[in-house]
Amino acid sequence: MSELNELYQQLILEHNKSPRNFKELEHFTNDADGYNPLCGDHYHIWLKLDGDVISDIGFKGSGCAISKSSASMMTAAIKGTTINNAKELFGKFHSVIMTKIGDEIPEEKIEELGSLGALAGVREFPARIKCASLAWHALNAALTNPKQTVSTEQEN
Amino acid sequence: MSELETQIAFDVATLRKDFPILSTTVHGKPLVYLDNAATTQKPNAVLDIQNIYYREQNANIHRGVHHLSEVATFEYEKARGKVKNFINAADNKEIIFTKGTTDSINLVAQSFGKSFLNAGDEVIISAMEHHSNIVPWQMICEERNAKLCVIPMNDDGELILEEYEKLLSPKTKIVSVVYISNSLGTINPVKRIIEIAHRNGSKVLIDGAQAIAHTPVDVRDLDCDFFAFSGHKIFGPTGIGILYGKASLLEQMKPYQGGGDMIRSVTFEKTTYNDLPYKFEAGTPNVVGGIGLGAAIDYVNIIGLNAISQYEQELLEYGTEILRNINGLRLIGTAKSKACILSFVLENAHPHDIGTILDREGIAIRTGHHCTQPVMLRFGIPATARASLSFYNTKEELDTLVRGIAKVTEIFG
Known part of the structure; x- marks a missing residue:
């Protein structure tokens, strides 16, 4: 039961129950779909970029507790930050959840993830790593998928 | 009894x-294996015969004059005969070895489609089909400019036969429906569906993937034109399947693939095709798979499908009752006539999370859309957790499942 408790920590369950930024953005500059055809987890993510700052972010969709809490924590962590900071955080997050079972993760590597560190336990469940990274891949896709028309309208 | x-x-x-x-x-x-609709486990008889084949009999079939080739050919063709008897086909030539149910359906869609489907014709499938009985028909319908029609189902997961009758018309060339739904457990009244189609002059394919290990199948009594199933769903190896087809129909159909074994003579100008069933068996087949399937059928015959089906109905009744008593659990698929497949959702936990927590208890279930996305859409859910049982499962294992679900509710509230 200990690995399960590690996976389904209170913080994760809480984000699953009341996800942050769980909304469609009316004014957005970028968006993308995140879909896992194997399990059916499906989210849409909207971004509002001001220069290189992610000034607003929202997501909607459905999926398991791991994918939803990961998406929720991601939006909370990168809202107001720069694109580069968000990408850097993804790199750190990815390296933690991809750490081989049995290998030690230095405490500071988890700490610098903030609340996202709660998802470190997912590495014990190889089948679920894709759930934890789904929203991040959608974010990456959104960053390379600007909605030109919407941003023009916004400026009007 | x-x-x-x-x-x-x-x-x-x-x-x-x-x-x-x-x-x-x-x-x-202890492993509690409740994922039999995905694949079944293999008895020693099936494991051993494959080992013996590779150790003592391995050769290519229908080719050599040497001893081993004759033995391998004999064993492979003997397995074909076992399949023929098992589903009560009229002749060995009506039993075509394929890779599996999907391959069998693709064979019919392509070959029957190219021989009989013309622009404006229609193909009928049902709302509870596996993707493998949807996509092959979509592909051929697109190619032939034909239309795909879908029999709807009610909230219990039963096909609405009145709507089915309305869909039939002179344009309907073939009806392709599932015998037992893999995600709902519904046992469809296929005999009636076939009779109605035949009255209309339409041919019928039955997807028997989930039926073959759970209910006796008599293709002549059903009077289906085609019947498809996989070896691995009936305790046999993966990579082997069967397409049964009425000889008169198969004879009119064009070959599906070209290659060795399916030809009589080849020149660069003209090739003449081999007789049934070889016309549809291009290339060196899965010899050991066929022999393994034969052993699986022998094994099932010893127990008897009537006894299996009766015992599984007991498991179904018991499982349905104890799952229904769980707060916040909803069964998906509540047809009156059902196989032992228990698909469910929990109010507070996603099926994927249920699957992970049960796995830690040693319980193997399937979670997701089960390759039936239109079914999920019909019930307005993204996925289900599915426990699918076989004759080797027990009421005690169902109790373990319920205890596992209690752990899920403990975590998710």
Whole structure:
């Protein structure tokens, strides 16, 4: 039961129950779909970029507790930050959840993830790593998928 | 047969010993294998015969004049005969070895489609089909400019036959429906569906993937034109399947693939095709798979599908009752006529999370859309958790499942 408790920590369950930024953005500059055809987890993510700052972010969709809490924590962590900071955080997050079972993760590597560190336990469940990274891949896709028309309208 | 007689005839504890994997552990817990709709476990008889084949009989078939080739050919063709008897086909030439149910359906869609489907014609499938009985028809319908029509179902997961009758017309060339739904467990009234189609002059394919290990199949009594199933769903190896087709129909159909074994003579100008069933069996086949399937059928015959089906109905009744007592659990698929497939959703936990937590208890279930996305859409859910049972499962294992679900609710509230 200990690995399960590690996976389904209170913080994760809480984000699953009341996800942050769980909304469609009316004014957005970028968006993308995140879909896992194997399990059916499906989210849409909207971004509002001001220069290189992610000034607003929202997501909607459905999926398991791991994918939803990961998406929720991601939006909370990168809202107001720069694109580069968000990408850097993804790199750190990815390296933690991809750490081989049995290998030690230095405490500071988890700490610098903030609340996202709660998802470190997912590495014990190889089948679920894709759930934890789904929203991040959608974010990456959104960053390379600007909605030109919407941003023009916004400026009007 | 009374319940007592079934118990005597059906000694599950002894039968379980035939399956080595059933006594293994997962995460330190005894394996509770409830994913039989995905694939079944293999008895020693099937494991051993494959080993013997490769150790003592391996050769290519229908080719060599040497001893081993003759032995391998004999064993492979003997397996074909076992399949023929098992589903009561009229002739060995009506039994085509394929890779599996999907391959069998693709064969019919492509070959029947190219021979008989013209622009404006229609193909009928149902709302509860597996993707493998949807996509092959979509592909051929697009190619031939034909239309795909879908029989709807009600909230219990039963096909609405009145709507089916309305869909039939002179344009309907073929009806392709599933016998037992893999995600809902519904047993469809296929005999009636076939009769109605035939009255309309339409041919019928039955997807028997989930039926073959759970209910006796008599293709001549059903009077289906095609019947498809996979070896691995009936305790045989993966990579082997069967397409049964009425000889008169198969003879009119064009070959599906070209290659060795399916030809009589080849020149660069003209090739003449081999007779049935070889016309549809291009290339060196899965010889050991066919022989393994034959052994699986022998094994099932010893137990008897009537006894299996009766015991599984007991498991279904028991499982349905104890799952229904769980707060916040909703069964998806509540047809009156059902196989032992228990698909469900929990109010507070996603199926994927249910699957992970049960796995840590040693319980193997399937979670997701089960390759039936239109079914999920029909019920307005993204996925289900599905426990699918076989004759080697027990009421005690269903109790373990319920205890596992209690752990899920403990975590998710």
